[in-house]
Amino acid sequence: MNKAKRQAVIAGNWKMNKTRPEAKALIEQIKPLVKDADCGVVVCVPYTNLETALEATKGSNIKVGAENCHWAKSGAFTGEISADMLAEMGVEYVVIGHSERRQYFGETDKTVNQRVRAALDAGLKVILCVGELLEQREQGITEEVCGMQTKVALCGVSKEELSHIIIAYEPVWAIGTGKTATAEQADEVNGFIRSVVAGLYGEDAAQALTIQYGGSMNAKNAEELLSKEHVDGGLIGGASLKAEDFSIIVKAASK
Numbered sequence: 275m276n277k278a279k280r281q282a283v284i285a286g287n288w289k290m291n292k293t294r295p296e297a298k299a300l301i302e303q304i305k306p307l308v309k310d311a312d313c314g315v316v317v318c319v320p321y322t323n324l325e326t327a328l329e330a331t332k333g334s335n336i337k338v339g340a341e342n343c344h345w346a347k348s349g350a351f352t353g354e355i356s357a358d359m360l361a362e363m364g365v366e367y368v369v370i371g372h373s374e375r376r377q378y379f380g381e382t383d384k385t386v387n388q389r390v391r392a393a394l395d396a397g398l399k400v401i402l403c404v405g406e407l408l409e410q411r412e413q414g415i416t417e418e419v420c421g422m423q424t425k426v427a428l429c430g431v432s433k434e435e436l437s438h439i440i441i442a443y444e445p446v447w448a449i450g451t452g453k454t455a456t457a458e459q460a461d462e463v464n465g466f467i468r469s470v471v472a473g474l475y476g477e478d479a480a481q482a483l484t485i486q487y488g489g490s491m492n493a494k495n496a497e498e499l500l501s502k503e504h505v506d507g508g509l510i511g512g513a514s515l516k517a518e519d520f521s522i523i524v525k526a527a528s529k
């Protein structure tokens with residue numbers, strides 16, 4: 275089965291949470307709980323916590339990610355952080371195109387694509403978020419929206435570079451709401467995204483791509499979601515801030 279060949283990755287998205295001492299304490303709690311994980315484990319943390327996270331995860335199986343990066347290499351972009359700055363620190367992953375960036379900070383498909391390009395050029399691995407709004411699902415245009423977001427974000431990305439990308443399907447109506455997509459809905463859209471990628475890069479590349487689900491995944495529903503053919507891990511918001519819950523999701527992905 276193709277699913278068995280893909281690497282499952284569980285990534286926490288801490289959003290705008292945790293001071294440095296709190297970040298260190300949470301990572302120290304998570305470390306022993308996930309040390310035997312048979313999947314990738316990533317914590318994506320606020321910029322201010324990156325150094326703390328890198329230090330605390332040294333010698334462990336936990337990788338560190340940022341939650342965004344700018345598309346320019348450097349310059350007059352007050353308040354922004356470049357991909358090169360992250361790479362220089364030793365950060366490995368970056369989340370790009372999260373729906374909260376799209377909703378609250380004017381992120382567009384074009385700027386998502388520019389950020390993806392900058393991240394790849396800096397040698398970072400990208401967790402690329404796509405997903406539909408509730409009204410788009412109700413209008414029956416989930417596939418159009420996710421297909422377009424995926425295609426635009428991957429403009430100018432080579433087949434080789436695709437191996438540095440994880441796509442996270444995150445229906446916006448399920449993020450932070452406690453409303454999870456059913457395992458069938460998640461599998462259906464993840465499978466559709468895989469078919470879009472197959473159209474761009476060929477079936478082999480699409481079958482090798484890790485496609486996560488994100489949206490109120492938690493310790494209770496993770497096992498069912500992760501059992502689906504096209505769900506190769508999760509991007510976890512709220513539940514990633516509780517070591518025990520996060521580790522239960524990691525264990526579910528390790529099965």
Ligand code: PEP
Pocket residue numbers: 287289444448449450451452488489490491509510511512513
């Ligand atoms: C997220 O922030 O990407 C997310 C999926 O959040 P939550 O798990 O809280 O819905």
